[in-house]
Amino acid sequence: MHLRGLHHFAALTALLLVTSHANAQSLPPPTKTVFRCEEGGKIVYSDAPCLGARKIDVEPTRGVSKLSGKERIGSTVQHELRREQIAEAVRPLSGMNPQQFDTFGRRQSLSSAAQRECLRLDEQVMAAERDEHGAKGPVLADIQARLFGLRKRFRELGC
Structure with a gap:
């Protein structure tokens, strides 16, 4: 097998490893997006979108350090780190960063x-979020309603 064939084989192996693990999980993957919503005058944080939500990107912690300075990480975080290493290894072939991968x-x-619709929704949500930042009054309400619908569909599809 020549070098180019070896690279394709490695990329395919990595992709199969990532997708087989994703399919084997019984729970949906955790989201790193949190929405700040106001419900009945109270602020609520949720992974589900709401009308007028403010999107907050969060990065969960990756283990804890004991007072001894010894780091402890769970199997889920170890698996996530391995996936990121695989993504970086195949980046020259895929052109994707770890998050995209x-x-x-x-x-x-x-x-x-559904994959095509997710790609379309990626672009539409980003555009609506940009529009929301500069809008005021009734235009803002219209944009927020559209953004809520897009985020809801994004979540329904499992994008």
């Missing part, structure tokens, strides 16, 4: 129509 792997279980 994770999204790609997670979406492999979706139908091709």
Whole structure:
């Protein structure tokens, strides 16, 4: 097997490893997006979108350090770190950073129509979020309603 064939084999192996693990999980993958919502005058944080939500990107902790300075990380975090290492290893072939590679792997279980819709929604949500930042008054309410619908569909599809 020549070098180019070896690279393709390594990329395929890594992709199969990532997608097989994603398919084997019984729970949906955790989200790193949290929405800040106001409900009945109270602030609520949720992974589900709401009307007028403010998107907050969070990065969960990756283990704890004891007073002894010894770091302890769980198997889930170890697996996540391995996936990131695989993504970096195949980056020259895939052109994707670890986050993009994770999204790609997670979406492999979706139908091709759902994958296409997720890509379309990626662009539409980003555009609506940009529009929301500069809007005021009734225009803001319209944009927030549209953004809520887009985020809701994004979540329904499992994008």
